[in-house]
Amino acid sequence: MNSRTRIKICGLSRVEDVQTAVEAGADAIGLVFYAKSPRYVEPDAASRLIAALPPFVTVVGLFVNATPRQVQEIVAHAPVSLLQFHGDETVDQCCEAARSVNRPFTRAFRVSADMRGADLLKYEQNYRDASNLFSGLLLDAFVDGYGGGGKVFDWSLIPKELAPRVVLSGGLSVQNVTEAVRQVRPYAVDVSSGVEMAKGIKNPARIAEFIRAVRQADSSLDE
């Protein structure tokens, strides 16, 4: 079966970086609406980035502990297609915010070393049971500042039965993404720091190299 790992490039703030990511073959782009992040984009700037996109590219709006009202105000200016909750939100808070704008959402789970695989399966099932807007888990490393930390977590903690439904994130780069895809076989991979020149400023060559590495890993798995 020809399995293709989906690719999200996150933390974009420039039109040229959006265009680079799409031309290189990214399936999704992530826009950070968390004001304390160095990758934060204002909703109006985000709407210009979204306007630069061709069809069929998923736009992920990234939130940390935002209220439904705040999510509504942002989405009114920047019509993202998918929400990503990356803070301390409860199941109910994620579901309420997603319902408020009628958008599907992914839940970021920051993996700590003491986590057990069974806990993750239960955690995901809780979200699946809570809302048909739940779209899946993004697994990230546990870092200060909630995310975008450029830190890898122990991929062996991911239950094999969960891997085909998760977005693997956290410290990925052209140096490790081939091994990540081969070891985990996730539904998708997500990267921010690993393709940057500076926070929020992407390196076009690194984006292209990262996406090429994912495609090569996919091809090796199809052989």
Ligand SMILES: O=C(O)c1ccccc1NCC(=O)[C@H](O)[C@H](O)COP(=O)(O)O
């Ligand atoms: O990117 C940020 O600055 C950020 C800030 C606060 C919460 C989440 C954030 N990013 C979320 C993402 O989806 C990142 O792509 C993910 O954390 C991986 O980042 P990196 O390890 O730098 O590739």
